[in-house]
Amino acid sequence: MDLFHFDWKTVPFRMIAFVIAFSLHEWAHAFVAWKLGDNTAKNEGRLTINPIPHIDPFGLILILFGPFGWAKPVPINPFHFRGNKRLGIVYVSAAGPLINLVLAILFYVLFILVGFFGVMDGMSEKAAFALDTTLRFCIIINIGLFVFNLLPVPPLDGYKIVRFLSPSRWDSAFYNFEIYGPWLLLLLIFIPGVSSMIFGVPMGMMLEFVRQVAAGIVSVFI
16 A cells, blocks of 8 residues: 555545544644643644544645645644643644654554454455555554654654754754745655655655564463
8 A cells, every 4th residue: 555656446445544533643732832831733633533523625636636735724822731831832842743653653553453363254355445545554554654753854743853952053054944844845755756766665664663563562472
């Protein structure tokens, strides 16, 4: 299964997986910000796993036709954070990708259990295809969002983590770099061959990591 290969048959299952992945991703940002003392996201209705408040229409359209889409960024005000404001931004930024990693592991566990207990054996061919494809997309899309969002390119979470773990005296250099962030992202996502080169190896490594963790969890119980 390849995120960069479009197939009309898989659009509904890709959509389901993306909605789950980005809803929990944005909720995690809002939740950590709220726990740190910032109610901005909560007051704007973003402290929820309901996907509707998180949907960006254009980002949702791209989900249908491309390897990636996006949701509305969660608003935060670091001045409300308790303790170190820069570390607070790091924690909030890291929460989204980390929840995608956890989701990938949980869906892989479910994928293993479905196979182990023969859940699809009694299903119709279409139902079995729907369940299998949805689970596979839930795994690969959450891994994809984990890898993608940790790229140190503005405005992604990985960039914020790197920036706010760096000395504050470097802020002006980071600020100047942010101007080019969107253009660099377009190159990474849409230039033929670049996406596969950038994401192929780390996604393969993360998929194997997730597989091993999920298999270890399942082995404890069965």
